[in-house]
Amino acid sequence: VIVSKQSKMADFDTNPTSLYSIKGIVILDQDGNRVLAKYYDRNTFGTVKEQKAFEKNLFSKTSRNTSADIVLLDGVTCLYRSNVDLYFYVLGSTRENELFLDATLTCLYDAVSVVLRKNVEKKALIDAMDTIMLIVDEICDEGIIMETDAQAVVQRTALKNDEVSFSDQSIMPKPKILKRSAVVQPGINPVPVKKATPEKTGQKKVTGKENSSARNLTTKLEEDLENLAFEDESVTMARSAIENYFMQGKSASMNIAKARRGKRAENPDDNDDEDGDERVNKMIAEFTKCDLPGLRDYINNKDSSAFDKQMENLADTEFQKWKLYLASGFNILLHGVGSKREVLTEFEDELSSYTYMRVDARKDGINMKALLNAINENMKLNCPLKRSQTTISWARAIKRKMYGHQLILVIDNIEAPDWRNDQEALCELLENKDSIKLIATVDHVYSTFIWNSRQLSSLSFVHITLNTFEIPLQEMMTGDSRILGLDSGSSQSVHTLSSLDAFWKSLASNSQKLFKLFFQMYFDTKKPVKFWDLFNAAKDDFIASTDSALRTQLVEFKDHRVLKWTRGDDGNDQLSGIVELKLVTEFLESKNMPLDEKKDE
CATH class of the missing domain: 3.40.50.300 (P-loop containing nucleotide triphosphate hydrolases)
Structure with a gap:
């Protein structure tokens, strides 16, 4: 059977039941130059010259039209969307349902936005061009719409969320993770660190002299690993602070857990690793308890x-x-x-x-x-x-x-x-x-x-x-250092007197009283305030009559980064202030609602 080439081409215009809905997907820059284009209708866009001419006319018509996001050009329905210096187009026939085209365009833009971490610009898109091409192929296959869920498209492209561009990388090398491995020397068979497994009992036996050399070598390796283990952990934590500063918290991660899991996999019968994990976790917990006001005072009081x-x-x-x-x-x-x-x-x-x-x-x-x-x-x-x-x-x-x-x-x-x-x-x-x-x-x-x-x-x-x-104190406070207890969502340096004043004006009188009450209790105890303790105090001062009313007010505090809401070891909610004492004291004094000095002492 001989089938002509024309009969094998997709039918975009004449057959209303055809699955071929998309004639092309195009991305242009702010000057109308092509960044990415895939055309599926060979009859309409047969040559590159025709494609370029169409793109030129399309850009000239849409770049000046800010009142609509759909145009009809040369018998092609064009839906488009722009952001910064990019224009996204989805092309379909005149008979095609515009809702389908709009769903495809939305999926394309949202998937690209996720991949580029909401930085939808030409430079970032070109850097991730390989992934963008995969996204286009996942959304549309030869004109047939395959997927309109942006999240599903992103997952299918197998993205790695922890990838960091070269410009974001730290100048500090990541600490090396020591791995226990056998060492091979000429004339000596490979010697495992632990006891031989049953599968290895059939291996060729070595001489007594070779066994002695291998045992000495294994013992020396184990001693070196034990001596360097604590040093490796300390260096990792110290360098993590620098990585957090330079890398803005994007990939500063300690590899201790990975190293521990690797050792446990190699030594399933060794219970010392579990004790080591607990010891390291306690060490990290103590290390991350940073008194930011104390750190600031120490830096400001140093000899200058x-x-x-x-x-x-x-x-x-x-x-x-x-x-x-x-x-x-x-x-x-x-x-x-x-x-x-x-x-x-x-x-x-x-x-x-x-x-x-x-x-x-x-x-x-x-x-x-x-x-x-x-x-x-x-x-x-x-x-x-x-x-x-x-x-x-x-x-x-x-x-x-x-x-x-x-x-x-x-x-x-x-x-x-x-x-x-x-x-x-x-x-x-x-x-x-x-x-x-x-x-x-x-x-x-x-x-x-x-x-x-x-x-x-x-x-x-x-x-x-x-x-x-x-010491770059301000730069550290505005960074995402987990060692200092800071992150982009809750930083103790985000508020100033003017920002607190703007927040204060949006509060009702009871909420203003609650603001003072919470920080009074927080600075008195110098530890997180339990929710029910705050509720009892607020109830006594006629600030909140029910716990639901109090929670509503505290949610507003949390949204404005005034406090942090966590769950304690006993399972109860507890609240911690993320605005420093000096700033709160100065602010409340300006509002004629100073904190109780006796309680502060």
Whole structure:
């Protein structure tokens, strides 16, 4: 039987019962260039030239249309969605149900968003192109819709959630895990560490001299492993703190549990490993109990005479040079060992006669869009972000508006995670060297990897090495160090007087009284407050009449990162404050509701 090629091609237009619903899936960038495209209808899109022409017309029609997300072009129904610098398209025939196409488009976008960790931008998508192509193949096969559940698509692509990009990797090598293994020497049979199994009893026997050498070697290996075991655990915990700081908590994990499980698998009869696990867990539990206020006081009270001399020298000899660099059209990048926040604070005095803006890039919610919005509002440029406008195009518009003005940006930790993918917009903004200047600091030794050669050329950095050897306290507090008991969801450094004031204004009078009562009890006992103890105290003060009403109020506290809700060893709920004593005391005094000094003592 001979079947013609035309009869084997999918029927997209004439047969209403056909399963072939998708004519193509296309992803374009902000300039209309193809990032990824798969066409299934060979009749409509037979050649690359036809495909390119269609993509050009499609982009020109959809990039300016912000009032709809569906268009009809050349007899093809096109559903699209845009984000930052990417446009996602799903193409179908005119007879196709738009709901099916919309479900496919939503599945594609959500799956890509999960893979890129909600950073749906061109650079991130290209880095994960292999996985994106798998996602497209899982969703649609030769025009037939196979799956519209984004979670199922992500699972089928067998993603590893712990993968970290090269720019996020730590400069510290991960501690090596010692594994017990047999050593083979010429003339000596492999000798197992433990007793021989029944399967090995039939092996060839060695001489007495060989047995003696093997036993001595095995004993020496076991002694070395025992001596190095504790050292390996300590080094792991110490390095984990550094990894948490540099890697933002993405992959800083201790391998002790894996090493222990490996030893237990090799030695199922050895009960010493279980005792070792308990000992290590207790050690970690004690190690992670960090008194953050005490740590802050210790760092602030240390001798800073050497740093003060260094600051005087910088003010006398270097600050004028930095101003000259900025006036000459260069930008300044400070790098070196130690925190450089105090240096920038001192340099602000030199900029008092200029218009400047200080930005802490490590703070939550502070990113490139927040910076552009602040420039627009403070400089009164009347250039807000338009619908479907990308960050780069917004930066370009603000750059044009800045002609005739002058602004100096002072940015702490410009290599922060929320800024790494917006460096193109920053370069676009700084192209106007007469209007916008930049002085920034970096801490990571590989920070310059976030810029490519073209971006470095346009930024025109003067690299200045500045070793202050100051402990980066603020950077540590805004990180995700589990050693310090911090994470992105509950950090003791997230609140300030202004943020607490905004939270306070949203509370009812009873909730304000509960705020004071909780922190009074928490700071009195210096340990988590049991829920029922707080309920009894609140009931006595006529703050809450039922436990459900109290729980409702506490949930609001928890959502605003004022307290942490955990379950104690006895199974009862307990509450811990995550705002430090000094800040709470100062805040309540400003509200004429000071904490009881007698109880504090």
